[in-house]
Amino acid sequence: MNIGIGMTSQRTRARMLERLREQGIQDAMVLAAMNSMPRHPFVEEALQSRAYEDTPLPIGQGQTISSPYTVARSCELACQGRILDRVLEIGGGCGYQAAVLSKLAKEVVSVERIAKLVGRARLTLRGLRINNVLMKNADGSHGYPEAAPFDAIIITCAPEKVPPPLVEQLRDGGRMIVPVGPIGDQELVLLCKRGEQLEQHAVLSVRFVPMTGGAQR
Numbered sequence: 001m002n003i004g005i006g007m008t009s010q011r012t013r014a015r016m017l018e019r020l021r022e023q024g025i026q027d028a029m030v031l032a033a034m035n036s037m038p039r040h041p042f043v044e045e046a047l048q049s050r051a052y053e054d055t056p057l058p059i060g061q062g063q064t065i066s067s068p069y070t071v072a073r074s075c076e077l078a079c080q081g082r083i084l085d086r087v088l089e090i091g092g093g094c095g096y097q098a099a100v101l102s103k104l105a106k107e108v109v110s111v112e113r114i115a116k117l118v119g120r121a122r123l124t125l126r127g128l129r130i131n132n133v134l135m136k137n138a139d140g141s142h143g144y145p146e147a148a149p150f151d152a153i154i155i156t157c158a159p160e161k162v163p164p165p166l167v168e169q170l171r172d173g174g175r176m177i178v179p180v181g182p183i184g185d186q187e188l189v190l191l192c193k194r195g196e197q198l199e200q201h202a203v204l205s206v207r208f209v210p211m212t213g214g215a216q217r
Helices: 010-022 028-036 045-050 068-079 096-101 115-127 164-168
Strands: 057-060 063-065 084-090 105-112 133-137 150-155 170-180 186-194 197-206
Touching: 010 028, 010 068, 028 068, 028 096, 045 057, 057 115, 068 084, 068 096, 068 150, 068 170, 068 186, 068 197, 084 096, 096 105, 096 115, 096 133, 105 115, 105 150, 115 133, 164 170
Parallel strands: 084 105, 084 150, 105 133, 150 170
Antiparallel strands: 057 063, 170 186, 186 197
C-alpha cells in the first residue's frame, strides 16, 4: 500500500480539505476526520493519483467510492457537530466512508452485499488500525437489527423508497441520509425520526448506484 507517495501526500489532502470548505462543509469535526483519513488506500493502485479529486471512482464489482464532498456532506448531516454512539452504513463498498465515520462515532456497522468488497475493506481498515468498524456481508435492505437502534443511518446506494426495516432501526431523534430515486433523478434526502413521524428534507441532486437486494458470497 503506497501510503507515502507524493501524489497522496498530506499536502494533497490539504487541498481537498480547502475545496470542501469552499463547497460549504463547515463542521470542524467532519473536516478533521476527512483530513486525518487517507482516501488513496481505498482505491485501486492505478487510480491513487486521482484519489483526492472530487469525483466518484470505480472500486470494482460495478461499484464506486463516493466523492469526498458527498462523504463529507453525509457525515455533516448525520453528526450535527457531535460524536455519535452508533452509526449504520448501508453499502459499505471499499470502506472509506466507514473509516471517516470511525472518527465521528464510537461504533460503526457497515453492511455490504458483495463479499469481495467486504474482504478488501476489512484488510484496508486493519492496515489503518481502525478497530471500531464492523464490516458485514449481508443484504443492506434488512439493516443490522442485532445492533439497533442507531443514532444515524447513512445509505450509499439508492432505493426507490426507503426500506421499512431501516426506519425501524433508527433511534427516536435519529437521522437517516439516503439517496432516493432512479438513476438520473435521485435526491439525497435527510430523514429525521420524531416518534412515529419522519420529517423529510431534500438536500441535493446526486447519482448513486441502485440498491440491490441479496448478498453475494
